[in-house]
Amino acid sequence: MSKQRLQHFVNLSNQAADADELVAMYRRALQKIGFRRTVRKPKNRWDAAQYLFHQFYDSFLRLQRKSAETATKSGATAVKLSVRELEVVRRSAGGLTRQEVARAIGMSYHTVDFHVRNILRKLDASNMLMAASKAQHLGLIAFEPRKSNVKLKARRERALKRKRALDRRLRAALQKMSSRKIKR
DSSP states (O other): OOHHHHHHHHHHHHTOOSHHHHHHHHHHHHHHTTTTSSSOOOHHHHHHHHHHHHHHHHHHHHHHHHHHHHHHHHHHHHOOOOHHHHHHHHHHHTTOOHHHHHHHHTOOHHHHHHHHHHHHHHHTOSSHHHHHHHHHHHTSSOOOOOOOOHHHHHHHHHHHHHHHHHHHHHHHHHHHHHHHHHHO
């Protein structure tokens, strides 16, 4: 297959409207270069087939991303969450429990629980982790990485210091015991 034909296929594959059209185009291109039987694999045709496959794969991924984007746009319009529900999902995605969300927003626990049940129903999720993930995927809430808590960091450092001190004392006790055994 000439370079001109390969380039023509690349241009056509970039214009494919859906995956079926792309698969049909890939099959036609393979038939043109002589891949009717798998037994016959001349070197130049095999290289051409590999090139076509990579073009096919790249174009298929492009179409898949394009369909995912349209599904995301249509999914975001299909799910309607209230302002309070969005606030609860955003706080829950940050790692807060229902009780902590209630304190942060200034609502009762039961009101937050009511909103959580509505969120789970609307997003068709079994738990808040899945609901937060779906909300982020649909673009209802932005992904916010968890901020490091200064108190938590200090607590971890203190625990690490205690562990190191305990390890030092244990090593010293073991050395003392081993030195006693040697003397006897």
